[in-house]
Amino acid sequence: MAALDAYVLSSNDEGFSLALVQAMAAGLPVVATACGGPQEIIGSSKSVLLVEPGDIEGLAASMGRILSDRSLAAGLGRRARARARERFSVERMLRAYDALYRSLV
Numbered sequence: 001m002a003a004l005d006a007y008v009l010s011s012n013d014e015g016f017s018l019a020l021v022q023a024m025a026a027g028l029p030v031v032a033t034a035c036g037g038p039q040e041i042i043g044s045s046k047s048v049l050l051v052e053p054g055d056i057e058g059l060a061a062s063m064g065r066i067l068s069d070r071s072l073a074a075g076l077g078r079r080a081r082a083r084a085r086e087r088f089s090v091e092r093m094l095r096a097y098d099a100l101y102r103s104l105v
Contacts (some may be wrong), residue, residue, distance in 0.1 A: 002026065004023075005029075007023035010033055012054065014035045014038060016041065020032060024047065027080065031050075046079060
């Protein structure tokens with residue numbers, strides 16, 4: 001992923017996309033379809049450009065925006081990386097498991 005300029009998830013239906021989280025953690029600007037899982041991952045973070053599934057023109061336009069506007073791309077990448085670290089880091093997972101185990105004991 002380090003060689004990519006951007007990441008595009010153009011699914012019509014998607015569950016939890018590990019590839020999307022990995023792209024975000026890599027700090028890539030992302031365009032994704034609002035097809036279920038991506039909204040769960042992104043939340044209200046404004047870290048990814050979302051388009052409706054099947055909106056080919058919207059997908060192409062969003063990709064064009066990222067490729068032509070370096071400032072937009074950099075901002076999306078920073079927010080995406082922050083969101084991935086905040087929600088999906090190893091540290092976060094360990095804290096969640098610790099809390100779960102403590103609640104069960």
